[in-house]
Amino acid sequence: MEIDNPIPLVHRTQIPHTSATILCCNCGAEIDGTTSAGALCNDCVKVTVDISEGIQREATLHTCRDCERWLQPPHQWITAAPESRELLALCLRKLRALSKVRIIDASFIWTEPHSKRIKVKITLQQEAFEGTILQQTFEVEYVVASQQCPDCAKSFTANTWRAVVQVRQKVPHKRTFLYLEQLILKHSAHKDTINIKETKDGLDFFYSQRNHAEKFVDFLTSVAPVRTKKSQELISMDIHTSSKSYKFTFSVELVPICKDDLVCLPIKLAKQAGNIAPLTLCYRVGTSINLLDPNTLQTSDISTPIYWRSPFSGLADVRELVEFVVMDIESSGVQKGRFFLAEATVARASDLGTNETTYFTRTHLGGILHPGDSVMGYHLTGTNFNNPQFEALEESNAYASTIPDVVLVKKHYERKKKKSRNWRLKRMNKDDGEMLPRKQDQARMDEDYEQFLRDVEEDQELRSTMALYKAQQAKKEKDGMEGVETASIAETEETEGDDVPKIDMEELLDEFEGLDVEDDER
Numbered sequence: 129m130e131i132d133n134p135i136p137l138v139h140r141t142q143i144p145h146t147s148a149t150i151l152c153c154n155c156g157a158e159i160d161g162t163t164s165a166g167a168l169c170n171d172c173v174k175v176t177v178d179i180s181e182g183i184q185r186e187a188t189l190h191t192c193r194d195c196e197r198w199l200q201p202p203h204q205w206i207t208a209a210p211e212s213r214e215l216l217a218l219c220l221r222k223l224r225a226l227s228k229v230r231i232i233d234a235s236f237i238w239t240e241p242h243s244k245r246i247k248v249k250i251t252l253q254q255e256a257f258e259g260t261i262l263q264q265t266f267e268v269e270y271v272v273a274s275q276q277c278p279d280c281a282k283s284f285t286a287n288t289w290r291a292v293v294q295v296r297q298k299v300p301h302k303r304t305f306l307y308l309e310q311l312i313l314k315h316s317a318h319k320d321t322i323n324i325k326e327t328k329d330g331l332d333f334f335y336s337q338r339n340h341a342e343k344f345v346d347f348l349t350s351v352a353p354v355r356t357k358k359s360q361e362l363i364s365m366d367i368h369t370s371s372k373s374y375k376f377t378f379s380v381e382l383v384p385i386c387k388d389d390l391v392c393l394p395i396k397l398a399k400q401a402g403n404i405a406p407l408t409l410c411y412r413v414g415t416s417i418n419l420l421d422p423n424t425l426q427t428s429d430i431s432t433p434i435y436w437r438s439p440f441s442g443l444a445d446v447r448e449l450v451e452f453v454v455m456d457i458e459s460s461g462v463q464k465g466r467f468f469l470a471e472a473t474v475a476r477a478s479d480l481g482t483n484e485t486t487y488f489t490r491t492h493l494g495g496i497l498h499p500g501d502s503v504m505g506y507h508l509t510g511t512n513f514n515n516p517q518f519e520a521l522e523e524s525n526a527y528a529s530t531i532p533d534v535v536l537v538k539k540h541y542e543r544k545k546k547k548s549r550n551w552r553l554k555r556m557n558k559d560d561g562e563m564l565p566r567k568q569d570q571a572r573m574d575e576d577y578e579q580f581l582r583d584v585e586e587d588q589e590l591r592s593t594m595a596l597y598k599a600q601q602a603k604k605e606k607d608g609m610e611g612v613e614t615a616s617i618a619e620t621e622e623t624e625g626d627d628v629p630k631i632d633m634e635e636l637l638d639e640f641e642g643l644d645v646e647d648d649e650r
Contacts, residue, residue: 173262179254180266182225187268189222189246190275197277205277211236219248219270229254232263246270282322282336289322289334290375291341295348296330297382300447302573304386304413305331306580308352310594313554317347325559330382338376345378353383353416353432383435385410385417387583387590388449388537389442390506392517393419393430395524397438401428405530406521409492409537410442412589422535423490425464443515446579449504451477451540455486459494470494474534477502491536502540509533538586541628549581551596551636585629598636 149158152169154176159169168176190199197205198218208214216234220226229252237247248268256262282288297304312318318333320340325332335341348354357379364373385391389410398406401419404426408419417430452474462469470493475486487509497503508531513519521527584591 173256173260177256177262179229179252179256179262179264183223183229183266183268185266185268186271187219187222188271188273189219190273192277192280193274194280195277199275199277205279210241215246216248219246219268220250222270223268237267244272246272279322279336289336291335291338291378292376293333293335293341293344293348293378293380294327294330295333295380295382296327298329298384299386300445301386302576303446303580303583304382306577307590307594308348308382309556310553311351312347313556314593314595315347317344318556320344323559324556331558341376341378345380348380351415353413353435355381355432355436383413383417383432383439385413385442386445387411387413388446390444390535390537391417391419392440392443392513392515392521394438394440394517395520395527397430397434397440401430402426404428406517406527407443407531407535409535420467420492422492423530423532425462425467425469425492427464440517441515443513443518444506446537448506449537450507452487452503452505452534452536453477453480454497454499454501454503456499457491457494457497463495466495467492468494470497472497472536474503474505474536476507487533489532489534489536493536493539496539497536502542503536504538504540505534505536507534541582541586543582543628549631550599550633551631552599553581553584553594553596585631591631591635596631596636598633598638 149160150167151157152159152172153167154172155169157169157171159167191197192199192205195205196207198208198215200206200218200221206214206218208218216236220231220234231250232253233249233251235249237249239245239247246269248270249265250268251263251265253261253263295305295308318324320335320337320343321333322336323334325334333341333344335344345356349356359377359379360374361377362372363375365371387410391408391410393401393404393406393408395406398404404419405421405423408421408428410417411420412418416432417435419428419430420426453476455473455475457470457472459468459470470491471488472491472494473486473488475484479485489505491497491503493503521531584594584596
């Protein structure tokens with residue numbers, strides 16, 4: 129029996145598995161038929177499919193020219209800086225159908241500021257077909273249109289205020305209001321006002337909301353000794369809903385005592401305030417009245433409630449100061465803070481060459497006065513005061529003999545009438561009212577402002593509470609006469625005395641734009 133030879137098994141070769149390929153219906157390129165979407169290749173999908181369809185390419189943004197706020201529909205006004213995140217969010221909210229896609233990136237494209245155009249570059253991502261995610265970038269152009277906001281519209285319309293703060297002080301000068309103005313500017317307490325009107329004895333601050341006025345009254349209470357009163361007036365009433373509309377008035381009265389005023393305290397109050405001498409000098413007015421006895425350097429503070437419980441007026445103000453010349457001065461060695469007690473012999477500057485009348489007094493200016501210096505003070509000898517507290521002081525057996533002939537207040541520096549300063553202050557925009565001030569009133573206001581600037585230069589403690597700015601040197605160079613102007617300024621500064629106080633450049637702030645205040649170059 130024959131046995132067949134074994135037949136060898138032939139191994140079948142592995143045929144590679146190839147996916148089904150089709151041709152793109154648009155360009156004819158080979159693509160994977162199992163994964164392709166819509167029979168289109170990737171390049172044709174990018175060309176033919178637009179995921180930003182329905183999203184507008186142009187829009188309009190409304191901004192207020194006065195307050196530079198932007199309108200967020202329907203009626204909200206927001207603050208947004210140029211090219212800020214807030215402004216970008218506002219731009220994206222203006223586009224309809226943008227919530228249906230996914231935003232990958234958004235950024236601003238630089239445009240000219242005067243073009244009134246804002247361009248935003250937006251990158252979107254969306255699934256075009258099943259398993260196909262498409263990303264696309266496009267630009268949107270916004271037209272910036274001007275529209276006045278309701279708050280600014282009210283500010284330019286008369287009698288639209290809801291609350292007014294009437295600040296008053298019954299004194300013959302404006303130095304207190306000049307200092308109060310600097311405090312308001314430094315803390316931006318006037319940012320909510322719609323108008324500021326200047327009156328005879330003070331200022332009126334108008335507000336569109338009651339809470340803004342109350343906030344301003346709280347600020348005044350925190351920086352000055354004041355007394356406030358509140359009143360309201362019914363404007364309209366709806367009898368069906370019982371809703372009422374009021375106008376509120378806040379009356380704020382400042383104490384009629386200012387820095388460098390001569391004050392005669394009631395004897396009873398002087399004994400309660402540390403047994404200080406009744407005849408004192410006001411050297412500072414903060415949240416309370418700070419008084420100084422020049423004979424002993426004793427100080428005392430009169431708080432706001434104590435003063436308004438029994439109010440009194442000053443005996444003499446800075447308009448009654450007389451210039452004296454120091455003939456001789458000798459320090460007593462007593463010091464209290466920045467005050468140095470000294471005994472001085474002075475004579476009136478107007479009496480020099482006419483008579484040899486001199487006055488002996490004690491002063492707190494022993495650290496800065498020298499023989500030959502000029503000093504301002506109150507001349508009490510031969511002066512009649514219509515003041516009940518001073519009359520009681522003269523009739524008192526204990527204090528009648530302590531009344532001095534002269535009370536020295538501050539050192540007097542020789543200055544030029546028109547001095548060029550390397551610093552300046554900001555001023556608020558104020559409405560002068562229906563009638564402009566008379567010529568003599570304007571001259572008195574200019575004199576008060578010049579005296580206030582001198583006080584700022586002389587008192588370091590006073591200017592530490594204010595914001596001083598560097599003067600713009602560009603305004604000094606006019607008509608191409610740079611050398612002449614610079615020389616005249618330098619010459620003016622050299623002709624003044626070396627002891628005239630000056631403000632260091634380190635205490636000044638750099639000038640910047642954007643403040644809603646007036647620049648004063650005096």
